[in-house]
Amino acid sequence: MQPSIHEPSLDDIRDAAARIAPYAHVTPVLHSRSLDALAGCELYFKAEQLQRIGAFKFRGASNAVFGLSQEQAARGVVTQSSGNHGAAIALACRLRGIAAHVVVPRSAPRIKLAAIADFGARIVPCEVAQADRDRVTAQVLAETGGELVHPFNDARVIAGQGTATLELLQQVPALDAVIAPVSGGGLLSGTALAAKGLRPEIAVYGAEPEQAADAYESLRQGRRITDMTPNTICDGLRAHLGPLPFAILGRHCEAMLLASEAEIVAAMRLLWERLKQVVEPSAAVPLAAILRHAARFRGQRVGVILSGGNVDLDALPWTPGVGTPP
Amino acid sequence: MQPSIHEPSLDDIRDAAARIAPYAHVTPVLHSRSLDALAGCELYFKAEQLQRIGAFKFRGASNAVFGLSQEQAARGVVTQSSGNHGAAIALACRLRGIAAHVVVPRSAPRIKLAAIADFGARIVPCEVAQADRDRVTAQVLAETGGELVHPFNDARVIAGQGTATLELLQQVPALDAVIAPVSGGGLLSGTALAAKGLRPEIAVYGAEPEQAADAYESLRQGRRITDMTPNTICDGLRAHLGPLPFAILGRHCEAMLLASEAEIVAAMRLLWERLKQVVEPSAAVPLAAILRHAARFRGQRVGVILSGGNVDLDALPWTPGVGTPP
Numbered sequence: 205m206q207p208s209i210h211e212p213s214l215d216d217i218r219d220a221a222a223r224i225a226p227y228a229h230v231t232p233v234l235h236s237r238s239l240d241a242l243a244g245c246e247l248y249f250k251a252e253q254l255q256r257i258g259a260f261k262f263r264g265a266s267n268a269v270f271g272l273s274q275e276q277a278a279r280g281v282v283t284q285s286s287g288n289h290g291a292a293i294a295l296a297c298r299l300r301g302i303a304a305h306v307v308v309p310r311s312a313p314r315i316k317l318a319a320i321a322d323f324g325a326r327i328v329p330c331e332v333a334q335a336d337r338d339r340v341t342a343q344v345l346a347e348t349g350g351e352l353v354h355p356f357n358d359a360r361v362i363a364g365q366g367t368a369t370l371e372l373l374q375q376v377p378a379l380d381a382v383i384a385p386v387s388g389g390g391l392l393s394g395t396a397l398a399a400k401g402l403r404p405e406i407a408v409y410g411a412e413p414e415q416a417a418d419a420y421e422s423l424r425q426g427r428r429i430t431d432m433t434p435n436t437i438c439d440g441l442r443a444h445l446g447p448l449p450f451a452i453l454g455r456h457c458e459a460m461l462l463a464s465e466a467e468i469v470a471a472m473r474l475l476w477e478r479l480k481q482v483v484e485p486s487a488a489v490p491l492a493a494i495l496r497h498a499a500r501f502r503g504q505r506v507g508v509i510l511s512g513g514n515v516d517l518d519a520l521p522w523t524p525g526v527g528t529p530p
Numbered sequence: 531m532q533p534s535i536h537e538p539s540l541d542d543i544r545d546a547a548a549r550i551a552p553y554a555h556v557t558p559v560l561h562s563r564s565l566d567a568l569a570g571c572e573l574y575f576k577a578e579q580l581q582r583i584g585a586f587k588f589r590g591a592s593n594a595v596f597g598l599s600q601e602q603a604a605r606g607v608v609t610q611s612s613g614n615h616g617a618a619i620a621l622a623c624r625l626r627g628i629a630a631h632v633v634v635p636r637s638a639p640r641i642k643l644a645a646i647a648d649f650g651a652r653i654v655p656c657e658v659a660q661a662d663r664d665r666v667t668a669q670v671l672a673e674t675g676g677e678l679v680h681p682f683n684d685a686r687v688i689a690g691q692g693t694a695t696l697e698l699l700q701q702v703p704a705l706d707a708v709i710a711p712v713s714g715g716g717l718l719s720g721t722a723l724a725a726k727g728l729r730p731e732i733a734v735y736g737a738e739p740e741q742a743a744d745a746y747e748s749l750r751q752g753r754r755i756t757d758m759t760p761n762t763i764c765d766g767l768r769a770h771l772g773p774l775p776f777a778i779l780g781r782h783c784e785a786m787l788l789a790s791e792a793e794i795v796a797a798m799r800l801l802w803e804r805l806k807q808v809v810e811p812s813a814a815v816p817l818a819a820i821l822r823h824a825a826r827f828r829g830q831r832v833g834v835i836l837s838g839g840n841v842d843l844d845a846l847p848w849t850p851g852v853g854t855p856p
Contacts, residue, residue, distance in 0.1 A: 232558055234580070253806045254560070473843060480579045480839035482806040513806035517799060517848065 211452055212359045214401030217366035217394065220267040224364060227266050227299055231255055231368070233375045234510075236478045243494055245501040248379065249475075250372045253483050253513025257291045257319070259440075260368050260391055260511050261355075265292035267364030268353040269300050277302045280350040284330075284341045286312035287440060288512055289355040294325035305350060307341045315516065356390030357446030366394030372507050373402050382507035383490040386410035386419045386460065387441040389449025395509060396456035407458040411493035413438050413468060419445045420460040423453060437465055437521055440486035440512065461500075463492035469521045471495060475510070484515040537778055538689040540727030543720065546593040546689040547696050553592050553625055557581055557694070559701045560836075562804045569820055571827040574705065575801075576698045579809050579839025583617045583645070585766075586694050586717055586837050587681075591618035593690030594679040595626055603628045606676040610656075610667045612638035613766060614838055615681040620651035631676060633667045641842065682716030683772030692720030698833050699728050708833035709816040712736035712745045712786065713767040715775025721835060722782035736779065736786040737819035739764050739794060745771045746786040749779060763791055763847055766812035766838065787826075789818035795847045797821060801836070810841040 212220075234249040252260035269281055280303030283293045290306045297304035304325035308317060309332045321327055330340035345352055353361065368391075369382060382399045386392040396408040412419050416434035428450050434442040445453070463471070472488035475481055487510045494501055494508070560575040578586035595607060606629030609619045616632045623630035630651035634643060635658045647653055656666035671678055679687065694717075695708060708725045712718040715736075722734040738745050742760035754776050760768040771779070789797070798814035801807050813836045820827055820834070 237582075256563075258806060476808050476843060480584060480808040482802050482808060517802060517846070520843070520846075522843065523849065 210359050211448065212363035212366070212397060214397065216359070216363040217370055217398050217401070220263070220360075220363040221367040221370050223270050224263060224266045224367065227256070227270070227296070228263055228367070229255055230371055233372060234479055234481065239474065239478050242474070243501065244498050245494070245503060246505045247491070247494070247508055248372070248376045248505065249479060249508050249510050250368055251481065251510055252368055253481060253487060253510055257288060257295055258512055258514045259288040259292070260365055260509065261288040261292035262295065263367050264361035264364030264390060264394070265289060265353065266296040266299070267367070268358065268360040269293065269296035269302070271360055272351055276351050280305060280348050281353050282341060282344050282348060282350040283307070283353050283355065284337050285355050286316055288514060290316070290325070291319045291323060293353060294320045294323035298324045303348070303350070305344050305348060307337060307344060309337060354446075356388030356443065357448050358390070359448065362390050362393045362397070362448070362452070364394065365391045366398035368509060369395045369398035369507070370402070373399065376505070376507065378505060379403070379406060379507045380504040381407040381409060381501065382509070383409040383411055383461070383494065384509035385438070385441055385486050385489045385511050386412050386445070387486070388443040389419060389445045389453060391509065391511060392457065393449040393452040396452060400456050408456055409458055409493070410453065410460040411490040412460050412462055413441055413489060414462045414464050416441050417462055419453070420462055422450055423457065423460055426454075438468065438486040438489060440484060441489065461493035461497050463489055463496055467492040467496055473522060481510065482513045482515065483510050484512050485521060487511045487513065536685050537774065538685045538692070538723060540723065542685070542689040543692040543696055543724050543727070546589070546686075547693040549596050550589060550592045550690060550693065553582070553596070553622070554589055554693070555581055556697055559698060560805055560807065564804050565800065568800070569827065570824050571820070571829060572831045573817070573820070573834055574698070574702045574831065575805060575834045575836050576694055577807065577836050578694055579807060579813060579836055583614060583621055584838055584840045585614040585618070586691055586835065587614040587618035588621065589693050590687035590690030590716060590720070591615060591679065592622040592625070593693070594684065594686040595619065595622035595628070597686055598677055602677050606631060606674050607679050608667060608670050608674065608676040609633070609679050609681065610663050611681050612642055614840060616642070616651070617645045617649060619679060620646045620649035624650045629674070629676070631670050631674060633663060633670060635663060680772075682714030682769065683774050684716070685774065688716050688720045688723070688774070688778070690720065691717045692724035694835060695721045695724035695833070696728070699725065702831070702833065704831060705729070705732060705833045706830040707733040707735060707827065708835070709735040709737055709787070709820065710835035711764070711767055711812050711815045711837050712738050712771070713812070714769040715745060715771045715779060717835065717837060718783065719775040719778040722778060726782050733784040734782055735784055735819070737816040738786050738788055739767055739815060740788045740790050742767050743788055745779070746788055748776055749783065749786055752780075763794065764812040764815060766810060767815065787819035787823050789815055789822055793818040793822055799848060807836065808839045808841065809836050810838050811847060813837045813839065
């Protein structure tokens with residue numbers, strides 16, 4: 205997929221917020237005394253599991269879709285995703301009344317396909333290998349003349365994801381730090397650009413599963429690592445860091461903090477028990493990282509992006525027999 | 531237990547709101563397009579699972595505890611409860627810095643005892659039979675000279691529970707109906723008094739498990755039925771309607787609506803999947819009743835009290851082998 209590669213500005217993020225305002229929810233910020241006591245700092249959870257489609261992905265997708273010219277829009281939108289981005293593109297295109305073509309590997313769970321199809325998108329199956337995904341995507345682009353909206357390596361998508369942090373800093377202005385999970389890097393890039401743009405003294409952290417630590421390694425080594433095989437329960441965090449996020453995060457991100465699979469599951473359970481929120485494993489990685497690196501956050505006011513809440517209630521990680529990464 | 535039996539007024543509820551404001555959370559109202567579509571009406575969920583101790587019970591308990599004179603308070607508070615009311619009394623007493631004595635049957639789950647003990651309350655064990663609970667409670671009252679705060683048959687507690695609906699009608703003024711689960715009737719009584727006081731044209735409904743339908747039968751027969759044996763997954767809804775709630779509900783309640791165990795579990799799952807909220811089975815009974823009696827609510831704006839979110843994540847009702855009522 206050929207991405208849109210210029211780096212978005214704070215104004216781009218403000219424009220995105222205005223563009224998506226008629227469609228996206230302003231999500232609440234949640235707080236828990238008992239989690240604060242446990243972490244030794246003040247945690248402000250930006251509840252993107254309450255965003256439309258149950259994840260922040262709707263912000264970036266709707267910014268891209270509603271930013272298209274009439275002429276572009278008429279040819280439809282193409283993307284590849286078996287997860288929340290696919291559903292987000294499908295819903296945004298339905299709301300704009302244009303065609304969506306989502307390239308999905310045959311291995312994708314039925315339930316995710318159903319979410320995408322329910323919003324009226326055309327599902328184009330492909331094989332699991334990235335080369336085949338790219339081949340089929342190119343085919344659909346050629347055939348339709350549609351607009352590619354990449355899940356993370358796209359300035360419009362990054363600007364859209366940044367609107368969550370724009371809101372968060374309006375809701376809780378005096379944050380010392382903000383932390384978001386990292387996979388392809390779209391959310392964390394938008395988070396960093398919004399946070400640093402509004403409040404240069406803020407520290408921005410990425411949170412990543414130890415067993416999918418390509419962003420950690422990429423920033424450490426100063427080059428993009430794309431040959432690691434992720435082995436994590438976090439189905440939303442298995443992509444490799446994109447080139448545009450890599451460039452943005454290298455400049456704006458304080459550190460990537462890791463957490464083990466067991467720490468992620470424990471943090472997820474804490475969010476269910478104490479915050480009463482259904483969040484997916486990916487959304488629990490920031491809390492897991494904060495608890496592991498508690499000294500770094502002691503006494504601070506920390507914004508935490510809860511990225512989404514789409515989880516299979518029949519296969520929770522603490523159910524006996526579940527919880528081992530695939 | 532000898533209850534405080536006068537019926538609270540709207541002013542009592544307003545006083546309660548002012549009294550508990552420094553301690554209780556103003557909980558948000560949640561909304562879901564997909565649940566609205568499913569129900570055929572607009573649902574406004576008052577999120578009491580986000581209240582302190584994870585349930586509405588903190589409102590009534592803190593109103594009673596902070597309403598005591600210095601002299602009364604010095605002798606401590608006595609109650610009997612193995613559930614959320616016990617934890618709520620324990621926390622309210624800790625916040626006021628006074629003693630709490632909670633009479634708890636030996637059968638109570640360890641996790642609930644731990645919640646009560648964590649807030650510093652004295653746990654007084656008793657046998658399961660109601661007669662023994664009452665005997666031990668009377669003993670503790672005699673021994674301490676403490677103040678009895680009954681979980682539901684108490685005007686101070688009812689006024690406190692009513693503050694949830696006071697808030698709800700400030701947050702969403704033009705409701706056609708409001709619905710809350712009923713067990714002993716404290717929450718539903720407070721709901722009815724606040725709703726009818728502020729908005730006489732509103733319809734107030736109780737929601738009750740078919741397999742614990744003593745309130746339904748009591749209102750139908752015009753006399754309090756206290757010899758039914760509840761057989762429901764809703765551990766918060768196994769008490770019999772109290773005399774004071776019985777009197778209040780007979781005047782102010784449109785109807786009691788029933789739901790089966792399977793309908794309750796399905797509604798609970800919907801709240802987890804669509805609203806992303808961890809709610810306990812009791813809190814799902816109103817949605818289950820709305821979906822069963824959909825014609826009655828068609829096109830209306832309906833307030834729904836989500837009563838609490840304290841649930842054992844290792845024994846969810848859709849886990850194989852769980853879900854059969856005890």
